[in-house]
Amino acid sequence: MFNLILFGPPGSGKGTQSDKLVDKYGLKHLSTGNLLRQEIADKTPLGIEAKSFMDKGQLVPDEVVIGMVDSYFEQHKEARGFLFDGFPRTVAQAIALDKLLELKKTNIAAVLALEVGEEELVKRLLNRGKTSGRSDDTNEEVIRKRFAVYSNETTPVAEHYKKAKKFKSIRGEGTVGQIFDAICEAIDKKIQQ
Ligand code: B4P
Numbered sequence: 001m002f003n004l005i006l007f008g009p010p011g012s013g014k015g016t017q018s019d020k021l022v023d024k025y026g027l028k029h030l031s032t033g034n035l036l037r038q039e040i041a042d043k044t045p046l047g048i049e050a051k052s053f054m055d056k057g058q059l060v061p062d063e064v065v066i067g068m069v070d071s072y073f074e075q076h077k078e079a080r081g082f083l084f085d086g087f088p089r090t091v092a093q094a095i096a097l098d099k100l101l102e103l104k105k106t107n108i109a110a111v112l113a114l115e116v117g118e119e120e121l122v123k124r125l126l127n128r129g130k131t132s133g134r135s136d137d138t139n140e141e142v143i144r145k146r147f148a149v150y151s152n153e154t155t156p157v158a159e160h161y162k163k164a165k166k167f168k169s170i171r172g173e174g175t176v177g178q179i180f181d182a183i184c185e186a187i188d189k190k191i192q193q
Contacts (some may be wrong), residue, residue: 001106003025004187005088008114008156010146011121013179017114018085018091020180025187026109028079030072032087034066037134039068055135059153065132066096073100084108085088090153092161109192111161112183114172118147118188 004027006014015031022029036054039047046068050060059065069087076082088094101107116124122143129137136142161167170182 001078001102002191003084003101003106003108004081005084005108005111005112005161006183007111007161007167008145008172009116009118009121009150009154011125012116013124013176014085014114016176017183018083019188021183022083023082024184025081027081027083030069030082030087031066031085032060032089033085035068035072036060041122049088050170055142056161056192057136057142057149059149062090062092062096066087066093069097070100073104074080075189081106088149088157091156091160108161108164108166110186111158111167112168112186113158113169114179115169116172120173121147 002025004021006021008014015033016093018029018031021027036047036050038055040051041047049064053060065087084097088097098107122140125137125143126140129133129139134147151162160169168186170179170186171181
């Protein structure tokens with residue numbers, strides 16, 4: 001199995017790049033944001049709980065997200081590898097992911113982190129909010145809250161993978177094509193190792 005994490009702040013382009021990467025490398029796309037939005041659309045108890053956190057720009061509790069990832073693994077036992085998008089977002093999630101992968105006798109090959117300045121991120125998210133119908137993208141205060149949560153709770157995840165020598169920064173500003181090429185270059189190097 002070959003597993004990758006696409007890492008970066010809200011709006012850094014994780015979802016945009018993931019769609020292209022899963023096509024090219026035949027990986028299963030595991031976006032916790034997409035899974036949570038599907039639960040909300042289906043009005044499940046999990047979705048109703050998650051919505052109250054997401055609307056405020058907060059993270060959904062670890063046990064909810066980890067349980068959801070575990071059941072996604074159960075449903076995709078045949079996968080050749082996973083592209084994790086927006087997960088893990090806390091150190092507790094990263095440790096849980098390490099354990100789940102260990103049970104499958106596999107691990108994370110690399111963590112690719114998209115680096116984008118905050119003002120560019122706000123611009124992208126407000127712009128997406130005009131058309132996406134996502135309530136967490138329409139209010140600048142909620143967007144700034146998401147950055148604060150990212151800096152407090154998600155940045156330590158980078159340290160977790162830096163210690164394991166799996167972390168690589170990628171410039172996340174430029175055209176979608178340029179960024180895609182830079183990510184593919186990093187992945188291809190990893191595959192050749
Ligand atoms: P996510 O769904 O993961 O989304 P995101 O971080 O907001 O955006 P992403 O980085 O994927 O940006 P995108 O490509 O769409 O999270 C949403 C919420 O779910 C979180 O705030 C949290 O509450 C909850 N959640 C999710 N996972 C969780 C977890 N593990 N634990 C707890 N809670 C969790 O790009 C953004 C915009 O930029 C798009 O409009 C795109 O078109 C544009 N764009 C992309 N690339 C561009 C480029 N190169 N130039 C210009 N614009 C670009």
